[in-house]
Amino acid sequence: MATGAIRIGVIGCGFYAQNHLHAWKELAAEGAQLAAVCDIDAGKAEAAGRAFGVPSYADAAIMFASERLDAVDIVTRHDTHRALCELAIARGVATIVQKPFAPSWDDCVAIVEAAEKAGVWLAVHENFRFQTPMRHIRRVIDSGAIGTPNWARIAFRTGFDVYRTQPYFYDEERLAIADVGIHMLDLARYFLGEVERISCETQRRNPKVKAEDTATMLLRHTSGAVSVVECTYEARRDPDPFPQTLVEIEGDKGSIVVRPGLRMRVTSHGKATEEDIGSPLRSWTSQPWHVAQEGAFVACSHFLDCLKRGVPAETSGRDNLRTYALVDAAYRAAAEHRAIVPAQWGENVAASKSRRAQ
Ligand SMILES: NC(=O)c1ccc[n+]([C@@H]2O[C@H](COP(=O)([O-])OP(=O)(O)OC[C@H]3O[C@@H](n4cnc5c(N)ncnc54)[C@H](O)[C@@H]3O)[C@@H](O)[C@H]2O)c1
Structure with missing residues (x-):
């Protein structure tokens, strides 16, 4: 470079x-x-x-x-x-x-x-894991404060009018999982590691859209951890957390709970602490988008750093295939009403078929 x-x-x-x-x-x-x-x-x-x-x-x-x-x-x-x-x-x-x-x-x-x-060098601009609150959560996991994570709920639930800025959403063949569920699935990998199988229920709650606007997914991770991964553009909540991701993670020594308002409560060995994990406002960012905008900024900063050092990005093309495989598996799971083993790159077709048939 x-x-x-x-x-x-x-x-x-x-x-x-x-x-x-x-x-x-x-x-x-x-x-x-x-x-x-x-x-x-x-x-x-x-x-x-x-x-x-x-x-x-x-x-x-x-x-x-x-x-x-x-x-x-x-x-x-x-x-x-x-x-x-x-x-x-x-x-x-x-x-x-x-x-x-x-x-x-x-x-x-x-x-x-x-x-x-x-x-x-190839990277996918998958930015939710670069959002400031998500980096804080990863830091707490890495500190060992909650022990080994073994259960999580990762949720993006909003009724914010996303169709105003992205009118093409009405006609997408694959909507909630492909657009925002993909970020939730990437976060599930980021917090709990790779995924063995996934099941999924989808809903189309807004009759004006062509595809699903709501998905509830259940993931079994290779570590044995289980996560519930949710996304919807049709929640009616007060406060509406848009565009914040709500996260709860339990480990064998404690837990992390991030609720609307960007406060993170960590329980470690029976003792609870709370901290503000909000994103900073920049000259070009504005509420409430700044949480997501900050993620895009930190992602670009990470890519620049990797390019300068000549090392792969955390979300390299190769890495992102694993997130993409979860998206495909979720749609298949919803269509076939069963848990699906995500595809892996490099696996030959016969091995992939026999793994998926299990
Ligand atoms: N990471 C996030 O949080 C996030 C949020 C919103 C959108 N996105 C992603 O960003 C991408 C763009 O979404 P958007 O909402 O900005 O769409 P958009 O339709 O507003 O913008 C896309 C632009 O690309 C241009 N374009 C199309 N084909 C082109 C070509 N061959 N060469 C040059 N320009 C071309 C179009 O004219 C248009 O201006 C999508 O992949 C979307 O999923 C990500």
């Missing part, structure tokens, strides 16, 4: 990309250089180019041909991820791509294989 600033191109200048653009700008002091932006909607590309003082493009291939980029940050929707990743990988440009990684497991595997074959 380059020894000077890391020159980054951002592809997709829509709703969520604004957070990435601000994050890269703020990370200039750490060695990030936002070098160019691109969107097939030329108006959006130009607006972002003007706002951030960089050249703008309406075609990613032209951006790659015109700019010397060390890394590209793809913030388009999943249907475009494979083609854009392959374009970047073919040019040897380190690639970050937003979740969901791609529309299908085969697409995700093809991207990882292309990157590994070309020796190109």
